Amino acid sequence: MSPSTGVVLRGTALRKSYRLEELTVEALRGVSLDVSAGEYVAIVGPSGCGKSTLLQLIGGIDTPTAGSVELLGTRLESLSDRDLTRLRLTRLGFVFQRFHLLPVLTARENVELPMAEAGMPAAERRARARELLAYVGLAAREGHRATQLSGGEMQRVAIARALANRPVLLLADEPTGELDAATGREVMALFRRLNAEGTTLVVVTHDEHLAAEAGRVVHMLDGRITDDVRSVGAA
Amino acid sequence: MTGWRLALRGLRRRPLRSALSLAGIAVASAMLLDMVMLSGGLDRSFEQLLLVRGYQVRITPKGTLPFDAEATIGRGSALMAALRAEPMVASAAPVLGAALHARAGVPRGGGDPLVTVVGYGVEPAAQAIYEVERGTDLAPGDSLGLLVSAPAAGRLGLAVGDTVAVAGRLDAQLAAAAAERRFVVRGLARFLYDSRGQPSVATLLPVMQSLAGPAYADRLSLVLVRAAPGADPERLTGRLRALVPSVETNSVADLVVQFRQRMLYFRQLSYILGTVSLVVTVLLIATLLTITVSERLGEIATLRAIGVGRRTVVLQVLAEGAVLTVLGGALGVALGLATARYLDAILTGFPGLPAAFSFFVPRAGALLQAGAVLLVTGMLAGLYPAWLAARAPIAATLRAEAT
Numbered sequence: 001m002s003p004s005t006g007v008v009l010r011g012t013a014l015r016k017s018y019r020l021e022e023l024t025v026e027a028l029r030g031v032s033l034d035v036s037a038g039e040y041v042a043i044v045g046p047s048g049c050g051k052s053t054l055l056q057l058i059g060g061i062d063t064p065t066a067g068s069v070e071l072l073g074t075r076l077e078s079l080s081d082r083d084l085t086r087l088r089l090t091r092l093g094f095v096f097q098r099f100h101l102l103p104v105l106t107a108r109e110n111v112e113l114p115m116a117e118a119g120m121p122a123a124e125r126r127a128r129a130r131e132l133l134a135y136v137g138l139a140a141r142e143g144h145r146a147t148q149l150s151g152g153e154m155q156r157v158a159i160a161r162a163l164a165n166r167p168v169l170l171l172a173d174e175p176t177g178e179l180d181a182a183t184g185r186e187v188m189a190l191f192r193r194l195n196a197e198g199t200t201l202v203v204v205t206h207d208e209h210l211a212a213e214a215g216r217v218v219h220m221l222d223g224r225i226t227d228d229v230r231s232v233g234a235a
Numbered sequence: 236m237t238g239w240r241l242a243l244r245g246l247r248r249r250p251l252r253s254a255l256s257l258a259g260i261a262v263a264s265a266m267l268l269d270m271v272m273l274s275g276g277l278d279r280s281f282e283q284l285l286l287v288r289g290y291q292v293r294i295t296p297k298g299t300l301p302f303d304a305e306a307t308i309g310r311g312s313a314l315m316a317a318l319r320a321e322p323m324v325a326s327a328a329p330v331l332g333a334a335l336h337a338r339a340g341v342p343r344g345g346g347d348p349l350v351t352v353v354g355y356g357v358e359p360a361a362q363a364i365y366e367v368e369r370g371t372d373l374a375p376g377d378s379l380g381l382l383v384s385a386p387a388a389g390r391l392g393l394a395v396g397d398t399v400a401v402a403g404r405l406d407a408q409l410a411a412a413a414a415e416r417r418f419v420v421r422g423l424a425r426f427l428y429d430s431r432g433q434p435s436v437a438t439l440l441p442v443m444q445s446l447a448g449p450a451y452a453d454r455l456s457l458v459l460v461r462a463a464p465g466a467d468p469e470r471l472t473g474r475l476r477a478l479v480p481s482v483e484t485n486s487v488a489d490l491v492v493q494f495r496q497r498m499l500y501f502r503q504l505s506y507i508l509g510t511v512s513l514v515v516t517v518l519l520i521a522t523l524l525t526i527t528v529s530e531r532l533g534e535i536a537t538l539r540a541i542g543v544g545r546r547t548v549v550l551q552v553l554a555e556g557a558v559l560t561v562l563g564g565a566l567g568v569a570l571g572l573a574t575a576r577y578l579d580a581i582l583t584g585f586p587g588l589p590a591a592f593s594f595f596v597p598r599a600g601a602l603l604q605a606g607a608v609l610l611v612t613g614m615l616a617g618l619y620p621a622w623l624a625a626r627a628p629i630a631a632t633l634r635a636e637a638t
Contacts, residue, residue, distance in 0.1 A: 085542055089544075094541050104247060117544065173633075
């Protein structure tokens with residue numbers, strides 16, 4: 001965390017264009033966004049407005065055509081692929097719409113995966129995985145394969161996996177997109193709890209209810225931020 | 236969770252596909268193993284067969300190999316005397332081989348009345364072509380004694396102690412034996428160089444020379460020589476070549492070289508088929524892993540997104556290739572050994588080939604060699620799919636997954 005400003009993430013003048021056959025698609029047209037420690041930011045907007053692209057850029061899984069991203073003062077563009085991968089592993093947590101758990105692994109093993117990649121000793125990561133599964137309410141399901149879990153349970157395991165290496169920033173792309181209303185509410189409650197306990201969150205969503213949970217809502221349209229609304233009392 | 240365990244579990248995602256792939260790899264591995272056994276087995280089996288009684292040198296008529304032709308060596312007794320006088324020679328075993336005709340007095344068990352057999356004349360004290368399995372060996376001076384092979388005994392309905400008439404030549408006009416002698420079966424013997432089902436008999440060398448007719452008087456088909464302790468067989472071979480230049484003298488090593496040249500096509504065939512099986516294995520594994528990686532691109536992109544390194548992804552795919560290879564290879568060893576036995580039974584049934592000869596010789600070295608080649612091949616086959624997995628564009632794949 002940048003000690004002077006409290007800014008965890010800073011995206012500056014981000015542009016991203018894709019070649020789509022003969023056409024060049026401008027997904028982002030100069031977006032700047034700062035996220036401070038402890039914030040809960042929801043990025044909303046219609047399909048194709050660039051919100052997922054923005055999340056991928058600030059998460060270091062794609063590179064901007066122009067502009068820069070800084071995470072805790074480190075410019076992501078200056079990092080090698082190896083260092084960027086390491087940064088994603090140790091500093092960021094990702095939650096995706098389709099969970100993408102490894103189906104051949106149990107819930108606990110899925111949560112252990114990023115910790116194993118980070119080189120954490122087996123006993124330590126097992127204990128932490130159990131602790132995280134208990135946190136998301138799935139202690140009793142630790143030995144179940146991913147394929148034996150419901151959609152809501154899978155997403156909660158994915159959240160536990162995202163928290164495994166104690167990230168400074170949790171990024172979620174349509175985390176309730178594949179869930180029914182009831183299980184979506186469970187995930188929303190989990191995010192609210194995480195934020196209340198100090199986790200910084202950036203969530204891309206279509207879900208108005210989920211966006212309403214956030215202390216700050218960033219509206220996007222045609223690759224630009226059109227509005228950036230902070231609730232009263234938000235960080 | 237180690238990469239190997241993860242790879243093993245990965246095979247369970249599509250059990251039918253994995254089972255079919257393993258079956259394919261097992262068949263290709265079995266073929267590879269058989270070809271490795273064939274390429275080295277022929278020489279080894281031939282050498283073992285020639286050395287089974289410890290005789291390292293063969294003397295045959297000029298320009299022939301043992302029993303390669305009906306040619307014989309003249310002045311056999313002089314040759315034997317010269318050989319036995321040579322200090323480097325521990326033992327010399329003369330053999331005369333010729334066709335004979337045997338007739339049991341009263342055929343038992345439906346035996347044939349007249350059977351053409353291969354007759355061997357030997358000196359029982361120094362012989363290297365049979366092992367007595369039942370009854371007794373011929374004794375020196377036992378001009379009535381006869382050893383018979385199991386096929387001869389079966390066809391003539393003979394047992395130890397039975398009497399049998401043996402003739403050297405048939406008179407074509409009278410359809411009767413010109414010179415017939417009666418023998419008593421002393422024992423049943425396994426003739427080491429006989430082909431499968433070959434009816435053979437053995438008697439004393441002078442008796443055989445007499446039976447075969449005047450043209451065989453004092454003649455030999457072959458002499459087997461054992462070097463004296465400490466004597467080098469190759470040096471002995473050179474010495475005998477100089478001593479008796481009128482005959483062909485070969486050490487077992489020489490014969491193996493000649494055999495190898497004659498069997499070159501077998502080796503070439505085994506190399507070609509072995510290579511084909513390796514290529515098939517590579518294609519099978521590469522195809523399966525490429526399909527698997529393509530199906531799991533979303534999962535791989537997610538792993539990369541959450542910070543799993545390219546190295547881990549590559550190792551994971553290579554581990555899956557190695558696991559497939561190891562499991563398929565293990566099945567292939569069992570299948571390869573079984574098919575080798577079956578094929579060996581067919582090939583050694585060819586006329587003229589010693590039944591004791593083996594085309595496929597399982598050796599630990601060959602198994603290890605085939606296993607190592609297969610493992611490396613399996614891992615190499617995973618390189619392309621591993622590269623695909625490692626290079627998968629994370630953002631584009633996740634975007635495609637989301638739509």
